[in-house]
Amino acid sequence: MFPHLKRQECPDCPVCFNCQFPTNSCTNGGQCDVSGACICPVGWGDLDCAQPLCGSLYEKDRPQRENDQDCACDSGWGGVNCNVCQDDRACQPFKGQDATCIKTAIGLKSTHAWCATTNIPWIDNTHVSLTCEWGKDECIFQFWKDKEEQFYCELTECSQSTSGENDVQGHCKKARCGCMKDAFMCGKEVDMSELVKNVKGPSEWFCKNGKDCWYNEYSTLVDVFPDNIQLACDAGECANEQDFLDATPIDQEFSSYTEMMVVGAIFIACILLFIITKVTASRQKKMFGTRIELTSDYDDEPDDTLNSAEISMTFSDISYIVAGKPILTNISGYVEPGQMLAVMGPSGAGKSSLLDILAKKHKRGVTSGRILINGMSPTRQQFKRITGFVDQDDSLMGTLTVRETLTYAALMRLPRHMPLQKKQKRVEEVIQELGISKIADSMIGIPGQRGISGGEKRRVSIGKELVTSPSLLFLDEPTSGLDAYNAGVVMECLKKLAHEGKRTIVVTIHQPRSNIFKMFDSLMLLTGGQLVYFGPAKTCSSYFRDLGFPIPTDYNVADYLIDLTMKRPDDAVTRPTTPLPSSNSQEQLLEEMHTPYLLTRNEQQQEGSGELDLLSESNHTHFLLDSFYSSNLYRTIENRVGRSDSANDRTYSVWVDAPGQEESNFSIYRFYHELSLLSSRTFINLYRNPFLFFAHFGFSIVLAVLLGSLFWQVDVDLSGVQNRLGVLFFMCALLGFAATSALDMFSKERILFMRERENGYYSPSSYFLAKVLFDVIPLRVLPPLVMGSISYYMIGLNPSLHIFGKFLLVLVLFNLSAAGLCLCFATAFKNLSAANLLANLVILFSMLFGGFLLNKDHIPPMLSWLQHLSFFNYGYEALIVNELKDITLRDKSIADIQIPGPIILARFGFNGQAFWSDVIRLVCFVLVTLMTSFLFLKYLVKERR
Numbered sequence: 001m002f003p004h005l006k007r008q009e010c011p012d013c014p015v016c017f018n019c020q021f022p023t024n025s026c027t028n029g030g031q032c033d034v035s036g037a038c039i040c041p042v043g044w045g046d047l048d049c050a051q052p053l054c055g056s057l058y059e060k061d062r063p064q065r066e067n068d069q070d071c072a073c074d075s076g077w078g079g080v081n082c083n084v085c086q087d088d089r090a091c092q093p094f095k096g097q098d099a100t101c102i103k104t105a106i107g108l109k110s111t112h113a114w115c116a117t118t119n120i121p122w123i124d125n126t127h128v129s130l131t132c133e134w135g136k137d138e139c140i141f142q143f144w145k146d147k148e149e150q151f152y153c154e155l156t157e158c159s160q161s162t163s164g165e166n167d168v169q170g171h172c173k174k175a176r177c178g179c180m181k182d183a184f185m186c187g188k189e190v191d192m193s194e195l196v197k198n199v200k201g202p203s204e205w206f207c208k209n210g211k212d213c214w215y216n217e218y219s220t221l222v223d224v225f226p227d228n229i230q231l232a233c234d235a236g237e238c239a240n241e242q243d244f245l246d247a248t249p250i251d252q253e254f255s256s257y258t259e260m261m262v263v264g265a266i267f268i269a270c271i272l273l274f275i276i277t278k279v280t281a282s283r284q285k286k287m288f289g290t291r292i293e294l295t296s297d298y299d300d301e302p303d304d305t306l307n308s309a310e311i312s313m314t315f316s317d318i319s320y321i322v323a324g325k326p327i328l329t330n331i332s333g334y335v336e337p338g339q340m341l342a343v344m345g346p347s348g349a350g351k352s353s354l355l356d357i358l359a360k361k362h363k364r365g366v367t368s369g370r371i372l373i374n375g376m377s378p379t380r381q382q383f384k385r386i387t388g389f390v391d392q393d394d395s396l397m398g399t400l401t402v403r404e405t406l407t408y409a410a411l412m413r414l415p416r417h418m419p420l421q422k423k424q425k426r427v428e429e430v431i432q433e434l435g436i437s438k439i440a441d442s443m444i445g446i447p448g449q450r451g452i453s454g455g456e457k458r459r460v461s462i463g464k465e466l467v468t469s470p471s472l473l474f475l476d477e478p479t480s481g482l483d484a485y486n487a488g489v490v491m492e493c494l495k496k497l498a499h500e501g502k503r504t505i506v507v508t509i510h511q512p513r514s515n516i517f518k519m520f521d522s523l524m525l526l527t528g529g530q531l532v533y534f535g536p537a538k539t540c541s542s543y544f545r546d547l548g549f550p551i552p553t554d555y556n557v558a559d560y561l562i563d564l565t566m567k568r569p570d571d572a573v574t575r576p577t578t579p580l581p582s583s584n585s586q587e588q589l590l591e592e593m594h595t596p597y598l599l600t601r602n603e604q605q606q607e608g609s610g611e612l613d614l615l616s617e618s619n620h621t622h623f624l625l626d627s628f629y630s631s632n633l634y635r636t637i638e639n640r641v642g643r644s645d646s647a648n649d650r651t652y653s654v655w656v657d658a659p660g661q662e663e664s665n666f667s668i669y670r671f672y673h674e675l676s677l678l679s680s681r682t683f684i685n686l687y688r689n690p691f692l693f694f695a696h697f698g699f700s701i702v703l704a705v706l707l708g709s710l711f712w713q714v715d716v717d718l719s720g721v722q723n724r725l726g727v728l729f730f731m732c733a734l735l736g737f738a739a740t741s742a743l744d745m746f747s748k749e750r751i752l753f754m755r756e757r758e759n760g761y762y763s764p765s766s767y768f769l770a771k772v773l774f775d776v777i778p779l780r781v782l783p784p785l786v787m788g789s790i791s792y793y794m795i796g797l798n799p800s801l802h803i804f805g806k807f808l809l810v811l812v813l814f815n816l817s818a819a820g821l822c823l824c825f826a827t828a829f830k831n832l833s834a835a836n837l838l839a840n841l842v843i844l845f846s847m848l849f850g851g852f853l854l855n856k857d858h859i860p861p862m863l864s865w866l867q868h869l870s871f872f873n874y875g876y877e878a879l880i881v882n883e884l885k886d887i888t889l890r891d892k893s894i895a896d897i898q899i900p901g902p903i904i905l906a907r908f909g910f911n912g913q914a915f916w917s918d919v920i921r922l923v924c925f926v927l928v929t930l931m932t933s934f935l936f937l938k939y940l941v942k943e944r945r
């Protein structure tokens with residue numbers, strides 16, 4: 001039909017390609033644009049960016065490589081896609097006359113490298129290419145066989161750091177890889193496509209002089225190339241002067257200069273700390289250690305916040321049973337305002353038990369009976385508010401002065417709203433009352449530094465209770481351990497407090513001298529937990545004389561009474577065996593209280609003659625008891641206690657809540673108030689007892705210098721790696737065992753804490769926080785910083801600045817973990833030796849799981865859970881990973897070997913990726929141990945008598 005029209009030859013139609021379709025995709029980091037075309041990175045071409053471009057890097061319209069043939073690169077250019085400059089002349093036409101070709105692989109703006117693999121004998125002729133854009137922190141890695149690309153990885157979040165003059169370390173956090181279609185390793189011969197698809201990063205490389213390099217990727221490729229891909233590279237980047245100026249500085253090398261700066265900064269911080277300490281100490285001295293004039297303006301103001309009520313206490317049928325054994329049986333008695341009642345008896349008679357029960361202390365056994373204050377039964381809290389309790393042994397903070405001790409007690413116990421001057425005035429009053437003004441500014445004393453005398457300490461303990469002006473004061477053996485003179489002085493003080501201050505005082509006393517005995521208003525004599533006498537102290541001799549036990553004139557009454565309660569005196573002539581007749585009338589009872597005896601000895605002799613010899617020593621006690629219970633004295637007690645019961649005494653309430661005292665539950669203001677006082681007290685304690693502080697600091701400096709000298713500039717060969725493992729392990733062990741000093745620190749304060757807590761000075765939470773802030777932090781945070789920063793450069797550990805920072809972080813967290821663990825033991829165990837033993841054993845076993853003594857891969861699966869409990873496991877692993885991950889072991893002693901850090905870590909059973917997870921676990925360990933210590937403190941460290 002149209003013979004003139006000949007069929008035209010059709011030109012080759014382009015292959016239809018649209019990267020928006022899922023079947024097509026851009027390779028080698030190419031970006032798919034909206035039209036479906038790939039925008040390829042420099043040096044790559046073709047529709048899907050799969051072909052290298054030839055010519056040279058800066059050339060426009062570069063030709064594409066043909067059919068897997070080698071590119072014909074322009075002169076001075078090399079690499080699979082001619083991106084690698086060979087010399088300066090190649091760069092100058094494009095970058096100016098000052099341009100140079102950098103061959104070290106330390107990229108200024110970009111990195112181009114073409115490398116032959118040297119340790120993959122199972123596949124012939126393999127290459128690797130690497131291209132980085134440092135402006136975007138992105139790299140592309142390609143693996144080649146016989147110039148055919150096998151797979152590529154797009155690496156992101158990349159960074160590089162230099163460690164030697166021409167050494168560079170590259171690191172990319174993420175990777176996304178793809179296999180090239182129909183390539184040798186992607187299905188043609190071997191199929192690695194699944195493995196390649198799963199690559200996630202991180203990946204790393206290291207190049208020495210831009211030639212000797214290695215590369216690895218740690219998510220999946222490490223399974224195929226466990227020993228890293230060793231590479232002989234040709235790297236090159238054209239750069240002119242402007243490029244050098246524009247380049248962002250690569251991670252700085254850690255130098256001796258930096259080291260000096262860090263050490264200097266730490267020492268400046270220490271000096272600042274010292275100055276702040278001095279200033280704070282002098283401010284605190286002004287607040288706590290200054291004497292104020294008693295004739296201040298506040299003198300005239302009525303003190304409605306202080307207790308001023310007169311108190312009478314009656315108690316009836318007090319019994320106490322421990323483990324089925326009766327310790328006290330039906331003890332009754334009373335004490336009136338302005339009187340001092342002495343509870344006497346031989347050792348084990350139950351004096352302290354009775355005093356504890358009267359003072360409403362927590363007892364281990366079962367208590368029963370009734371205690372009334374002015375005829376009423378107060379709650380425990382109300383009772384505490386009007387009473388004071390002084391223990392047998394003094395628990396005072398030895399680093400404080402007497403005035404400071406009393407001021408802290410006043411600040412902690414008196415209502416918050418009470419003005420400071422009033423509190424200080426109260427302290428001065430107590431100092432005057434107790435006659436301790438001469439020693440008011442003397443330190444209490446610590447072991448090795450003598451302070452005030454035992455008698456003075458006892459008066460300070462009493463003073464701590466007196467600051468709240470308690471109306472009722474209990475004292476357990478106030479004269480024990482004191483010489484006769486000091487005992488007399490203390491008791492004289494108490495007598496004055498009772499008689500002049502109208503306070504009600506109950507004391508237990510073992511064997512007082514006669515001058516002290518005369519100070520007592522009433523006496524309670526116990527034996528075997530039962531009452532053998534209660535009545536005026538003055539008349540006890542006539543009572544016993546009339547029972548047939550006259551007290552020899554040259555004998556101390558108290559001594560005789562103790563002897564009498566223990567055994568029948570040899571000179572006892574005759575005694576009645578039947579109870580003594582009793583009188584009924586009230587008048588007669590009162591009369592007998594003043595001339596308190598019942599029957600004369602002659603009367604007894606008449607009544608009981610002939611039967612006395614039948615009395616054995618065991619029923620001597622029964623005789624004393626029977627005599628007392630049938631005496632008029634006992635009826636007087638019954639009468640007095642009964643009167644109290646019938647509410648005759650309820651004339652006024654002594655525990656009306658004063659403003660500010662109602663804060664019984666948790667209050668943030670109260671917590672802050674307590675915290676600031678406790679912090680300042682802990683601070684003074686640390687400041688005045690600097691041994692511990694300097695011991696930790698001094699040892700840190702000495703040990704750092706010693707370690708630095710011993711391990712001076714370790715190498716990166718086999719022995720160097722051994723030394724690195726060793727020194728880091730030794731540092732951990734050192735810090736771990738040094739932390740056991742936390743045990744001793746708390747156990748020294750344990751009794752003080754229990755008593756102050758019981759007496760309502762503060763809550764466990766404020767005490768614990770103050771301890772952590774002013775005790776744990778200066779002793780557990782600063783010393784490892786000092787030790788680490790001094791020894792780091794001396795030892796020659798990894799010189800990267802960020803690695804040094806991470807090293808210090810782990811060291812501090814590790815030390816805090818050890819201290820937290822020790823604090824747990826210190827709070828859980830009363831016995832310091834047991835706590836010490838257990839803490840040391842736990843630290844030792846934790847060391848086992850650190851990975852130095854025992855390879856983690858060798859731990860039997862059944863026991864592998866134990867390593868999760870070990871803080872060494874986390875701390876040591878983090879230190880080792882931080883140190884070794886970025887270095888390459890090079891040793892030529894046996895053969896020329898190069899082992900990258902990650903491989904060493906894997907061989908030693910460490911997880912090269914575990915640094916941050918280990919750090920998080922250490923933080924958790926610190927928090928858990930501190931939390932547990934607090935719970936132990938709150939629920940276990942309580943006074944139970």
Ligand SMILES: Nc1ncnc2c1ncn2[C@@H]1O[C@H](COP(=O)(O)OP(=O)(O)OP(=O)(O)O)[C@@H](O)[C@H]1O
Binds near residue numbers: 327354
């Ligand atoms: N929690 C307890 N567990 C076991 N026994 C106890 C307990 N408390 C007290 N006892 C026993 O009760 C008896 C009286 O003890 P308590 O300490 O009250 O006597 P004491 O007269 O104060 O002795 P001392 O003058 O020697 O201090 C003693 O035999 C003591 O062993």
